[in-house]
Amino acid sequence: MEQFFEFIGNHLVLSSMWVASAAAIIFYQARTAAASVGPQQAVMLINRQDAVVVDIRDKKEFEAGHIVDAIHIPLAKLKQRAPAELKKFKERPVLVVCKMGQHAGEAVKTLEELGHKEVSKLSGGVTEWKAQSYPLVQS
Numbered sequence: 001m002e003q004f005f006e007f008i009g010n011h012l013v014l015s016s017m018w019v020a021s022a023a024a025i026i027f028y029q030a031r032t033a034a035a036s037v038g039p040q041q042a043v044m045l046i047n048r049q050d051a052v053v054v055d056i057r058d059k060k061e062f063e064a065g066h067i068v069d070a071i072h073i074p075l076a077k078l079k080q081r082a083p084a085e086l087k088k089f090k091e092r093p094v095l096v097v098c099k100m101g102q103h104a105g106e107a108v109k110t111l112e113e114l115g116h117k118e119v120s121k122l123s124g125g126v127t128e129w130k131a132q133s134y135p136l137v138q139s
Contacts, residue, residue: 065136
């Protein structure tokens with residue numbers, strides 16, 4: 001432990017950069033973290049609570065295969081289109097789907113800011129959905 005403090009004292013700039021990097025990662029995760037559900041939980045949410053599925057992938061990816069009755073709103077246009085297109089679904093749970101579950105957290109935060117109460121993301125995205133052999137509809 002004594003060597004640890006000696007290292008920090010000798011390499012103050014390096015140590016402070018490490019602490020700043022760790023703080024930035026924690027801040028980013030806290031900002032974009034959202035409630036996530038797996039594919040099986042998503043199916044139960046859709047079937048039992050009549051959840052609305054919002055697919056935020058690009059049009060090409062959406063047309064290649066999407067969850068049944070999913071509403072397609074690309075992430076780049078979510079703030080503009082969601083108030084009008086999702087207004088009637090404010091009281092229902094919303095499940096946000098992306099390709100691998102990495103961009104859905106940002107969309108969840110956006111929808112929460114727009115007044116949706118119960119919003120979650122599909123962990124692993126459509127990739128995990130396919131890996132577990134759940135069906136996709138092609139346009």
